[in-house]
Amino acid sequence: MFLEGKTALITGAGSGFGQKMAVAFAAKGANLVLNDINESGLEETRDLVLKQFNTQILLVKADVSNSEEVNEMAKKTFETFDNVFLLVNNAGIDGGLYTALKAKEEVYDKVFAINVKGPLNVTKAFFRRMKRQKQFHPISGKIINIASTAGTPNGHNPMLGIYSASKAALIAFTRLFALELGPSNITVNAISPGVFLTPIYNNDPKLIRQFLETRKVKIPIDKIGEAEWVADLAVFLASPTADYITGQNLIIDGGMTISINKL
Numbered sequence: 001m002f003l004e005g006k007t008a009l010i011t012g013a014g015s016g017f018g019q020k021m022a023v024a025f026a027a028k029g030a031n032l033v034l035n036d037i038n039e040s041g042l043e044e045t046r047d048l049v050l051k052q053f054n055t056q057i058l059l060v061k062a063d064v065s066n067s068e069e070v071n072e073m074a075k076k077t078f079e080t081f082d083n084v085f086l087l088v089n090n091a092g093i094d095g096g097l098y099t100a101l102k103a104k105e106e107v108y109d110k111v112f113a114i115n116v117k118g119p120l121n122v123t124k125a126f127f128r129r130m131k132r133q134k135q136f137h138p139i140s141g142k143i144i145n146i147a148s149t150a151g152t153p154n155g156h157n158p159m160l161g162i163y164s165a166s167k168a169a170l171i172a173f174t175r176l177f178a179l180e181l182g183p184s185n186i187t188v189n190a191i192s193p194g195v196f197l198t199p200i201y202n203n204d205p206k207l208i209r210q211f212l213e214t215r216k217v218k219i220p221i222d223k224i225g226e227a228e229w230v231a232d233l234a235v236f237l238a239s240p241t242a243d244y245i246t247g248q249n250l251i252i253d254g255g256m257t258i259s260i261n262k263l
């Protein structure tokens, strides 16, 4: 139980990957701070976790794009827990299907505010306290950013133009944070999922298949991903086995990005 006595904060924890990660971290002994803008989603995740594990959970409704709300979340977190070992920047939106140049200003403002400024707000609100967590020697804390294959050079999706650019920015921030926080024994990595069955795709495999066919994209391991697999990868990054991994973007996509040659 390598997360025993450690707190994991997950943004966007009311649905999809966030919900699965909450369960997976609790299974390793973590206490949880669950954040989302969707209160009923948060309650659903809490109930799901408590059905299986007896862990301490704080729910915080806050918009990650709003730094005041995020700072308030940090305050509440440290009123309840004495540490945040794991910070998972998972909240994100796709903003709809537009090419980069056809998206409206309100779309790119919103997508960048949640997908890029959000993780920056959250990391800024927590990193100082994470740096001082020497009790967890040799690693004081870990940050995991949930990016996307759309943010990688092989995976840019023209119809998710703004989303692709926002996730590329998050991958860049992952490296920058890793450089800045490495000397304080904090690791920072990104996970880039390909296509997974979550509410972002209405949990609809048909919709995903159509989407892949339109783009002539093949997944060599011919399966649509299951959200638990991303949660398992996050558990690996959170584990001591991954203590020497930082600044990396781990792609989990069944080989999709190696098979894309026509964009």
Ligand SMILES: NC(=O)c1ccc[n+]([C@@H]2O[C@H](COP(=O)([O-])OP(=O)(O)OC[C@H]3O[C@@H](n4cnc5c(N)ncnc54)[C@H](O)[C@@H]3O)[C@@H](O)[C@H]2O)c1
Residues within 6 Å of the ligand: 011, 012, 013, 014, 015, 016, 017, 018, 035, 036, 037, 038, 041, 062, 063, 064, 065, 090, 091, 092, 093, 094, 114, 118, 146, 147, 148, 149, 192, 193, 194, 195, 196, 197, 198, 199, 200, 201
């Ligand atoms: N599902 C996929 O195939 C896939 C692939 C690649 C990357 N991703 C990324 O994984 C992450 C999670 O996606 P998911 O598929 O679980 O989607 P999801 O829609 O099921 O979950 C996202 C959660 O984020 C919350 N959220 C949205 N805006 C927020 C805000 N401003 N502040 C706080 N919470 C907010 C939503 O309410 C929702 O509960 C996202 O960053 C997404 O871009 C998903």
